[in-house]
Amino acid sequence: MAEAATKSKVDVDFDRIREQFPVLTQQVKGQPLVYLDNAASSQMPARVADRIHAYHRNEHANVHRGIHTLSQKATDDYELTREKVQQFINAEHKDEIIFTTGTTDSINLVANSFGDRFINEGDEILLSEIEHHANIVPWQMVADRLGAEIRVIPVDDNGDIIWDEYLNLLNNNTAIVAVGHVSNALGTVHPVKKIITAAHEYDIPVLIDGAQAVPHTPVDVQDLNADFYAFSAHKMCGPTGFGILYGKKKYLDEMPPYRGGGDMIDKVSFEETTYNILPHKFEAGTPPIAASIGFGETISFLNEIGMKNIAQYEQELLKYGTEQLQSIDGIRIIGTAKEKASVLSFVHEDIHATDIGTILDQQGIAIRTGHHCAQPTMRRFNVSATARASLSFYNTKEDIDRLTEGIRKAISMFN
Numbered sequence: 001m002a003e004a005a006t007k008s009k010v011d012v013d014f015d016r017i018r019e020q021f022p023v024l025t026q027q028v029k030g031q032p033l034v035y036l037d038n039a040a041s042s043q044m045p046a047r048v049a050d051r052i053h054a055y056h057r058n059e060h061a062n063v064h065r066g067i068h069t070l071s072q073k074a075t076d077d078y079e080l081t082r083e084k085v086q087q088f089i090n091a092e093h094k095d096e097i098i099f100t101t102g103t104t105d106s107i108n109l110v111a112n113s114f115g116d117r118f119i120n121e122g123d124e125i126l127l128s129e130i131e132h133h134a135n136i137v138p139w140q141m142v143a144d145r146l147g148a149e150i151r152v153i154p155v156d157d158n159g160d161i162i163w164d165e166y167l168n169l170l171n172n173n174t175a176i177v178a179v180g181h182v183s184n185a186l187g188t189v190h191p192v193k194k195i196i197t198a199a200h201e202y203d204i205p206v207l208i209d210g211a212q213a214v215p216h217t218p219v220d221v222q223d224l225n226a227d228f229y230a231f232s233a234h235k236m237c238g239p240t241g242f243g244i245l246y247g248k249k250k251y252l253d254e255m256p257p258y259r260g261g262g263d264m265i266d267k268v269s270f271e272e273t274t275y276n277i278l279p280h281k282f283e284a285g286t287p288p289i290a291a292s293i294g295f296g297e298t299i300s301f302l303n304e305i306g307m308k309n310i311a312q313y314e315q316e317l318l319k320y321g322t323e324q325l326q327s328i329d330g331i332r333i334i335g336t337a338k339e340k341a342s343v344l345s346f347v348h349e350d351i352h353a354t355d356i357g358t359i360l361d362q363q364g365i366a367i368r369t370g371h372h373c374a375q376p377t378m379r380r381f382n383v384s385a386t387a388r389a390s391l392s393f394y395n396t397k398e399d400i401d402r403l404t405e406g407i408r409k410a411i412s413m414f415n
Contacts, residue, residue: 010313012305018394020045031364034399039184039212039343039390040368041234045301052239052294063289064263064280078289081296082279088299089229090220091246095278098252099287102243103211104134106230107178109245109282110207111138113255114176114228118205121147123175128153128161128190130183130377135209139178148175155380159188159335166195170202177206181213185374185386186335187318187343189213193224200225205251211235215392216314216341218307221246233291237392238298242291245282252278259284310393314342317391317400324404330411334386342391345372348407351414353387359410360387365403 018024021043026033035043055077061070063078086094100106119125125139129152136150143150151174153166161179170177177199181192196206205227213219215236221229226246233242247255257264257275262285266274275281302310321344325331330349347353357369368388371378378384389403 009316010309012309012313014313014393014396017305018396020047021394022046024394028364028366029362034365034402036389036391036395036399036403037366037368038215038392038395039235039372039388041240042215042237042392043394044237044239045298047301048238048294048297051297052290055290055293060290062286074289074293077293077296078287081292081299084296084299085244088303089214089244089246090222092222093249096246096249096252098245098247098279098282099292100230100243100245100282101241101288102232102234103209103230104138104243106228106243106245107135107207107209108138109258110178110228110230110247111142113258113282114205114251115142115146115148117255118251119143119146119148119175122173123148124151124169124171124173125149126151126153126166126169126174126177126179128179129155129380130159130186130188130374131178131180132184132209132211133373133375134211135178135180135207136376152376153179155188157381159183159186159337161190161195167198170199170204172202174199174202174204177204178209179206180209180211181219182210182216182341182343183335183374183377184212184343185372185377185388186337186345187212187340188335188337189339189341191339192226196225196227205248212341212343217311227251233295233298236298237301238295239288239291242288242295249278252282257281257284261285263287305393313393314391317395317397318342318344320397321389321391321400321403324400325407328404328407328411331407334381334383344389344391345386346388347383347386348411351410353385355414356387356407356410359413360403360406363402363406363409365406367403 023043061074063075082097085097151169154162182189199206207228208226210229210231214231227248229246234240263280264276264284266276331346334345353369370385
């Protein structure tokens with residue numbers, strides 16, 4: 001049990017931060033909620049919800065082109081979020097920040113727009129063996145349409161990329177490498193900077209799916225030298241339906257628009273349409289204004305805590321959680337890479353993951369069970385599903401104690 005050891009080595013009062021999440025004070029099935037499904041969607045602090053509510057209640061107007069006061073304020077706040085994102089991930093230019101509906105939308109944008117401009121018949125697209133479906137299916141669709149080929153970078157039994165295999169797959173026919181920064185199913189942290197450097201030796205661009213990385217660790221896209229980097233607001237204490245695509249200007253300038261209408265136009269006639277400049281070229285129609293403004297508040301909130309502090313604290317939780325799960329007879333952790341983010345994916349030798357998840361829910365403990373939109377990953381590790389507890393900075397060692405006690409209860413019920 002955690003007891004006196006619950007105090008973090010990080011000089012931040014995470015108990016006080018936890019108090020900013022009202023959802024965590026409720027009871028589920030008569031028990032205090034333990035929320036450990038953060039890889040699917042994290043919770044939202046009250047100040048972010050309040051900011052979104054204030055927009056809807058007092059500030060609602062459409063953005064861009066409006067000359068009235070409300071429209072101008074909405075536009076200013078909407079574009080301020082773009083500046084905040086630029087600084088948060090250290091992009092060189094504000095115009096390299098494209099607003100999307102989420103990581104999936106961002107990846108689809110690149111797959112289609114980059115694909116139409118840069119991928120040809122016979123080209124190869126490299127993906128890792130443990131990608132989320134959102135970083136597989138769009139590339140398969142583009143490959144089928146354009147006559148390209150998907151090549152798979154294998155991982156070892158720990159969940160780490162087999163480096164020599166990756167290097168052997170890189171060649172002059174490789175059009176793009178697309179890999180996750182962190183595996184949602186295993187927690188593996190890929191050596192993305194090293195991956196990008198190796199690809200750039202062949203002048204191959206790299207897209208990084210950062211959905212599971214940006215919420216848990218500082219990300220500097222210039223330091224990584226990433227060509228594209230995608231992530232979602234709702235996995236980092238922000239609203240749903242909002243995401244970010246970072247892309248280098250040298251590619252975005254060359255890529256055709258992905259959707260048509262609204263802000264992405266310059267001039268329209270029935271004979272010809274010309275397109276807007278970046279970033280608006282890729283932002284068709286009325287955008288998710290409230291979500292954008294709310295996400296700006298989210299970034300301010302995270303900055304006040306400090307992403308380095310969050311990363312260090314969550315690593316403490318991950319270490320403690322790993323030790324606790326390993327102490328339970330019959331439990332096997334799937335994904336044991338040396339570098340991991342805060343994901344504990346596990347199976348029991350005799351009990352299906354869904355049964356474990358159901359029994360935990362009866363105790364007020366929320367985890368995720370299934371294939372986690374990563375069926376190739378499940379096949380690689382010869383399991384049909386795992387139970388996944390995913391941590392955030394508002395979790396505690398006491399939450400992990402509740403989890404392990406709940407698993408032991410599930411096992412005792414089946415025994």
